[in-house]
Amino acid sequence: MDFNSLKFETRQIHAGLRKDDTTGSRGVAIYPTAAYRFKDCGHAARLFELSEGGNIYTRLQNPTSSAYEERVAALYGGVGALAVASGMSGILIVVTSLASAGQNIVVSPHLYGGTYNLFRHSLRRLGIEIRFAESDSPADFAKLVDENTRALFAESMGNPTCDVADIEGLANVAHAAGVPLVIDNTFGAGGYLCNPFDWGADIIVDSATKWINGHGTAMGGIIVDSGHFAWNNGKYPLIDGPSEGYHGLNLYEAFGPAAFIVKCRVDGLRDFGASPSAFDSYLMMIGLETLSLRVRHQVESTRTLAEWLRGNPNVKKVSYVGFEDHPGHELAKKYFRSAGSGVLTVELEGTLDTTVKFVEALQLAAHMTMIGDSITVVTHPASTTHKQLSEADLAAAGVTPTLLRISLGLEAVEDIINDFNQAFEAARS
Ligand SMILES: *Cc1c(COP(=O)(O)O)cnc(C)c1O
Secondary structure, three states: OHHHHHHHHHHHHHOOOOOOOOOOOOOOOOOOOOOOOOOOOHHHHHHOOOOOOOOOOOOOOHHHHHHHHHHHHHHOOOOOOEEEOOOOHHHHHHHHHHHOOOOOOOOOOOOOOOHHHHHHHHHHOOOOOOEEOOOHHHHHHHHHOOEEEEEEEEEOOOOOOOEEEEHHHHHHHHHHHHOOEEOHHHHHHHHOOOOHHHHHHOOEEEEOOOOOOOOOOOEEEEEEEEEOOOOOOOOOOOOOOOEEHHHHHEHHHHHHHHHHHHHHHHHHHHHHHHHOOOOHHHEEEHHHHHHHHHHHHHHHHHHOOOOHHOOOOEEEEEOOOOOOOOOHHHHHHHHOOOOOOOOEEEEEOOHHHHHHHHHHHHOOOOEEEOOOOOOOOEHHHHOOOOOOOOOOHHHHOOOOOEEEEOOOOOOOOHHHHHHHHHHHHHHHH
């Protein structure tokens, strides 16, 4: 079936579904198996040399994960997807599939904390140079590109400030340099709010832990390949060149537009082993069936809460990308459905102590570090994720003692507003 002719809401339910003629099961089966029986030795040999597709071992593929991968590929209109154990392992596999020691990638200065550490420390230690652009502007990325650059990397919307990347501008810089643009599209919510492929991005990586799963029940990452990048420009001998691990097989010749996502699987998953469990892939598939409904509700609730907070005397500043005064608003209008996000940040009046009191008095909203969950989440960076930082470093990171990040859940927003109201009262007393 050609899913491209169907709306997002239909694809999120129908793509990847299997008709089970034996049982008639409507649901996707969970295959809790490590390995798969070969039909005979010839079959096994063909699977191992990649001349025939099929299941060998769950570190490489699993039928439940395959169904989930097909669904996500269809949502983005990509040539293929690869499910991995976490968003972080997805980023690791993408970057190491593109760049080797002595080469570099040029990245946005506004990155998720985990990604920043992977880039700043672990990859550097392995000899992959990460060049941080001075700003998110395509011109600042272009300044750092040289003949050893192998990718550009940015987040479609940054966590937690909601800065928006100029995806089209970055894609132009990347393609002029003969390298792909990689977008972390976690905030694009599985493609419902933003599909970077529509603007020239070549590879998407998404923390499925967040909006794709949507219920805070599993960790996962997903890599999606647009299939549009031409790997035969001499920069990618590991994709268009003899593959040492597969008896000289050339992945680009064998798999054409799907060569990159195949490489992520047959080298990345094989060697790094960050495969998801079948049960977690099942949870992701269930999450996807309601993705658009959930995200629409969360974006509406975020706007309602942001407007309510903006007029509240306990609040110093509300930063919501859907508001015109947000620095990312113009780009969000271009790249994100209704310039929306399910996340906002707010600076309260008062002190570190009154903010801690407020957070501890919340009864519905959960105090944890998470986004995209069905439960509303309030995070206080100064006492949690950023607690180790000095006051000067906090200021540099834009984290003030009363700053909160809020990710709206699926509750009735009126109840969340009432919860905030009683917590403000408790904080004042
Ligand atoms: C959470 C997150 C990640 C990391 O994903 P995990 O699933 O937690 O490994 C990467 N990028 C962004 C933008 C995130 O929010």
